[in-house]
Amino acid sequence: MDKSSKLYNKALEKYNKGYIDKAEEICEKSISLNINNSASINLKGLLYYINGDLDNCxxxxxxxxxxxxxxxxDKYLQDTKDDQKLLELYNTALILIKELKINEALILLRQCEKSHFNYINVNNNLALCYIKKGNYIKALEHLDNVLKADNKNKIALESKKNLRKYNCTKRQINLKNISLTAICVFLVFGIGILIKINSANISKSLKSSKNKIMTSIHKKNSDSDKTKSNTDNVALNKQNNEEKSEKSKNEVFPYNEIKKHIDEKDFNKIHNDLIKWNNKDLSINEKSLLGQGKDLINSAGGEYFYNKGYEFLTKGDHNNTRVYLERAYEYGNGKWYYPHAIYLLGTTYQNLGDMENAIRYYSSYDNRFNNDEYEEIVLYNLALLYKNIDMNKAKAYGKKLVKSFPESIYNNTNIQNLIAK
Known part of the structure; x- marks a missing residue:
């Protein structure tokens, strides 16, 4: 066996073990020794193929x-005739991912998945989509696919590291549980609304009764002597003291109730407990329990709120999206979903017509995560949002987009016309 053939066998072994960069390097040496080594040429073409380099393969x-x-x-060439269409589908899927149209992107990527072409990039982006949907087990499957082919793939390794870091690798969102949770949330909000309505009616009734009493007392004060007036005032003060005493009873720290919220990991209720009791005068045991709630919501609550916000986003419910993403933003600093939450808050406020807050979150993303995946569309949105507010800032963001991402799909006529003004 000649040296070129030995190198081919070595390259094939490296490829089968997932060392594709090394396999490509060895193929190059094999071909340089023998340009007629068809096996080495085909293998190198295959390495280009799974990396999505259609022209070179x-x-x-x-x-x-x-x-x-x-x-x-020749057979490989014939098989690539349909791959150009798959490349177009893949590029469209990337645009959809940036626009957070994850379900639509998944449809296209699953079509791309049917071919071995662009295998690594397709699986990496399928994993990304499933991570955004909270389906971490499915995401892990696609990351493993990448690492079997390229065990040093930086994107897959980083994604898998983040999943492990945040204990996501063994968690799967159960649709049945989501449905039950949605029903429970609906019931909680429904009961809350009924309570609010009843409370309002009771308050209105009490206010009306109190006004009548005050009017009666005022009339009696005018017609009665000083002693009678003092008697009435004493009665009124007694009534006010009783009301204050009753209100004081209602403000007793609900220790067992809050403990139940923590035990059941009811993050919505824990969030409300913290808002209500955080700055109150509490006993040591009460402060300790509230501290447990803080620790729990800081460690796991933010991700829950992010997933709920994303769930509402896919349904087009921007108001609930805003509520949950704001909570994810509050508790998520340093977590994997944090930059996603900031960007999604920007788009949510933009959809709600609140351009001030949209600019606020887009600017925050640009300042803190300008090397991350949404930077192109963030710069594009900031440029267009500022167009009718501050033309200098609009141009600055447009120029930054062109400079940082000259080949971006967002470097279009809108940006070029804006810069030219």
Whole structure:
């Protein structure tokens, strides 16, 4: 066996073990020793193919067929005729992901998944989509697919590291549980509304009764002597003291109730407990319990709120999206979902017509995460949002987009016309 063939076998071994960069390097050496080594040429073409480099793999296989009359290369070339369409679908899916149209992107990526073309990029982006949907087990499957082919793939390794870091690798969102949770939330909000309505009616009734009493007392004060007036005032003061005493009873720290919220990991109720009792004068045991609630919601509550916000976003419910993402933002600093929450808050406020807050969150993203995945569309949105507010800032963001991402799809006529003004 000649040296070129030995190198091919070594390259094939590296490829099968997931060392594709090393396999490509060895293939290059094999081909340089023997340009007629069809197997090495085909393998190098295959490495380009799974990395999504359609032009270079076709060039290699075409050369192999022309020089060596290799029928395998010819078969590969024939099979790539449909791959151009898959590349277009993949590029469209990337745009949809940036626009947070995850379900639509998944449809296209699943079509791309049927071919081995662009295998690594397709699986990485499928994993990204499933992470955004909270389906971490499915995401892990696609990351494992990538690492079997390229065990040093930086994107997959980083994604898997984040999943492990935040204990997501063994968690799967159960649709049945989501439905039950949604029903429970609906009932809680429904009961809350009824209570609020009844409380308002009771308050209105009490206010009306109190006004009548005050009017009666005032009339009696005018017609009665001083002693009678003092008697009435004493009675009124007694009534006010009783009301204050009753109100004081209602403000007793509900220790067992809050403990139940913590035990059941009811993050919505824990959030409300913290708002209500955080600055109150509490006993040591009460402060300790409230501290447990803070620790729990800081460690796991933010991700719950992010997933709920994203769930509402997919349904087009921008108001509930805003509520839950604001909570994710409050508790999520330093967590994997934090930049996603900031960007989504920007788009949510933009959809709600609140441009001031949209700019606030987009600017925060640009200042803190300008190397992350949404930076292109953030700069684009900031440029267009500022167009009718501050043209200098609009141009600055437009120029930053062009400079940082010259090949971006968002570097379009809207940006070019804005900069030219």
């Amino acid at each position: 076709r060039k290699l296989w075409k050369m192999n067929f022309q020089i060596n009359k290799d029928r395998v290369s």
